[in-house]
Amino acid sequence: MEKIISIANQKGGVGKTTTAINLAAALAVLEKKTLLIDFDPQANATSGLGFDPEELNAGIYECMMSGVDPHTVVLKTTTPNLDLIPSHLDLVGAEVELVNMPNRERFMQQTIEKIKDEYDYIIVDCSPSLGLLTLNAMTASDTVLITVQCEFFALEGLGKLLQTIKRVQSRFNENLDIEGVLLTMYDSRLRLAKQVVEEAQEYLKELVFDTLIYRNSKLGEAPSHGKTIFEYDALSIGATNYLNLAGEILQHNSSEKPNEAL
Numbered sequence: 001m002e003k004i005i006s007i008a009n010q011k012g013g014v015g016k017t018t019t020a021i022n023l024a025a026a027l028a029v030l031e032k033k034t035l036l037i038d039f040d041p042q043a044n045a046t047s048g049l050g051f052d053p054e055e056l057n058a059g060i061y062e063c064m065m066s067g068v069d070p071h072t073v074v075l076k077t078t079t080p081n082l083d084l085i086p087s088h089l090d091l092v093g094a095e096v097e098l099v100n101m102p103n104r105e106r107f108m109q110q111t112i113e114k115i116k117d118e119y120d121y122i123i124v125d126c127s128p129s130l131g132l133l134t135l136n137a138m139t140a141s142d143t144v145l146i147t148v149q150c151e152f153f154a155l156e157g158l159g160k161l162l163q164t165i166k167r168v169q170s171r172f173n174e175n176l177d178i179e180g181v182l183l184t185m186y187d188s189r190l191r192l193a194k195q196v197v198e199e200a201q202e203y204l205k206e207l208v209f210d211t212l213i214y215r216n217s218k219l220g221e222a223p224s225h226g227k228t229i230f231e232y233d234a235l236s237i238g239a240t241n242y243l244n245l246a247g248e249i250l251q252h253n254s255s256e257k258p259n260e261a262l
Helices: 016-029 042-047 059-068 093-096 104-113 133-141 159-169 191-207 217-225 238-252
Strands: 001-008 034-039 082-083 122-128 142-148 176-186 206-213
Touching: 001 016, 001 133, 016 034, 016 042, 016 082, 016 122, 016 142, 016 176, 016 217, 016 238, 034 042, 034 059, 034 133, 042 217, 059 093, 059 104, 059 122, 082 176, 093 133, 104 133, 122 133, 133 159, 142 159, 176 191, 191 206, 217 238
Parallel strands: 001 122, 001 142, 034 082, 034 122, 142 176, 176 206
Antiparallel strands: none
């Protein structure tokens, strides 16, 4: 059975797109047929996988707003089992175009319905906002994975995001759940980072993933080469972290035993 996970946080710079790319790649490495949907007008997930958004003829915008068959825009990545539906700056226009449309929250859902049966996991990289695009993503998803940076004010704004999730649950998608809260950019040398982890665990309890994403230069370098962390440096701490996260998600969702090597 397929699982649709939106990765969201209205704050930028919290490791959202890095997580979208590398979680999707990790699931693919663990032999799960995975689709990554770049649902951010900045198209960083698209370029981070080695595609130039300016050279693409169509993407998620055309699927949503013009009814283009998503099968026709799917791109095969260099990672086996990992496909991409790309984004483009045009997606900014969708936010405006959707405002006066009926069922404006369900355009993404209608697109995903056409293709979801072909994948084990669909990962949606949301834009850093709580606008109509993010609302569309959550309405179409089974769960939301929230990325939180291990720095000062890390939990600020989290309440607003949780309120948005509750709103979607009550009005558009009663089955929407929280996949978990992922703490990113963790530096074990910093007392502040440890305090953020402790606060998150105290406040959010079992919602916090056991896996921490450590601050790692390789994670920052990989997208500039159009590669996932597994292609760029499979032995890095970042690669290990995202494999562990994927294993944790698989174990939680289907009682699958994570790879012994993790």
